[in-house]
Amino acid sequence: MTSGGRAAYRTAAHPASLGIMNFGPNWFATVMGTGVLATAALSLPQHLPGVHRAATVVWTVAVALLAVLTVGFARHLRRHRRTYLDDPAAAHFWGAPPMAVMTIGAGALMAGVPGAVPVAAACWLIGAAGGLVTAVLIPYRTMTRGWGGPGEAPGGRLMPVVPPMVAAAQGALLAAHLPDGEPRAQLLIACAAMFGASLAAAAVVIGQVWARLAAHGPGTAAGVPTLWIVLGPLGQSMTAAHLLAAAAPAHLAEVANAAAVLYAVPVLGCALLWLSLAAALTLRAARDGLPFTPGWWAFTFPVGTLVTGVAGLSGRTGSAPLAALALALFALLLCGWVVAAGGTLRWLRTTSAAAV
Structure with missing residues (x-):
């Protein structure tokens, strides 16, 4: 590409064209990415010295980020509510706040912080409810408002439908901390149902993303990092399958374990294929200029779900190569x-500096 072409590419990729540099819901991806760094570290098959303490510190940072963003976004939303509902590039990222909340809940349980179970339960209720709303409302608006065109951030279309999968994983993790009984059983049933709902919706959207790439190419540079979001439902579903199997009743444990392994292995292959494509497309975009957007946080949470998914698969199979893969991821x-x-x-x- 010529220098003039690179300049045009960078101009076309200006973040303002995506409508995502404002203080929108997409910024909650910072909480997701920071929180998953903690949960992924705590999931590693290898017992590394100091990991628990470091992960707890990182989780605390994620909590602080969530508090700051919630207050700031609530104030900002009063003046710009319609912007984040009517702009498709921004509206698809309404899935980020529920996932951010649930990431905090999962981290509380895994780090074993004081009051972890009630904190996680509150996070799950808020996140699952919010995630179910986005999983229905945003696709509905997409279908009825003509938001189905090529778009500038194709991977972002997955954001509204992934929260139920995160709820399935965090809910199963929470269920493992509850005593046997009706509440635990009902929670697991709800998690399994959300697993299926999110998996079906994500499969449809991933197919659309692939078709969009094949027909129109990766688009402007600013949208390329969102392609990493495709890894989210893949890795998160592996994680959810592992955690659902771990929390399954004793009489279903053997079947659940086999199902988790049989599901996770082929999905891992699919995830590694997409990881290779996303990395190649990102390097290509970086050579021509990759402007910063909050979409860069797609380099974190989706990869973190792969870490937790592969770590769970490694634990179930006792595979040393999978343990090494989890560490590499x-x-x-x-x-x-x-x-x-x-x-x-x-x-x-x-x-x-510009504002001064």
Whole structure:
């Protein structure tokens, strides 16, 4: 590509064209990405020294981010409510706040912080309810408002339908901390139902993303990082299958374990294929100019779900190569978090300097 072409590419990819540089719901991906860094570290098959303490600190940072963003976004939303409902690029990211809340709940349980179970239960109720709303409302608006065109952030279309899968995983993790009885059984049934709902919807959207890429290419550079979001439902479904099997009643444990392995292995293959494509497309976009957007946080949470999914599969099969893969994916997650956090800090400094 010529220098003029690169300039045109960067201009076409200006973040304003996506409507996502404002203080929208997409910024809750910072909580998701930071929180999953903690849960992924705690999921690793390898017992590394100091991991629990470091993960707890990271989880605390995620909690602080959630508090700050919730207050700031609530104030901002009063003036710009319609913007984030009527702009398709922004509206699809309404799935981020519920997932951010549930990521905090999962981290509380895994880190074993004081009051973890009631905190996780509250996070699950809020996140699952919000996630079910986005999973219905945003696709409905997509179908009735003509939002089905090529678009600028194709992977973002998955954001509204992934929260029920996150709810399935966090709910199963919560169920494992509850005593046997009717509430636990009903929670697991609800989680399994949300697993199916999200899996079906995500499969449809992933097919649309692939078709869109084949027909129209990756689009502008700013939207390319959102392609990593496809890894989210894949990795999260592996994680949910593992956690549902772990929390299954004793008389179903053997069947649930086999089902979790039989599901996770082929999905892992699909995830690694998409990871290779997303990485190649991202490197291609980076050569021509990759402007910062909150979409850079897609380098974190989706990869984190792969870490937890592969770690669970490794534990069930006793596979040393899978354990090594989980560690390698965690290293990729850590790099992605550094890139996204560094880009965010640089953008904040630039924005603050320009405002002075």
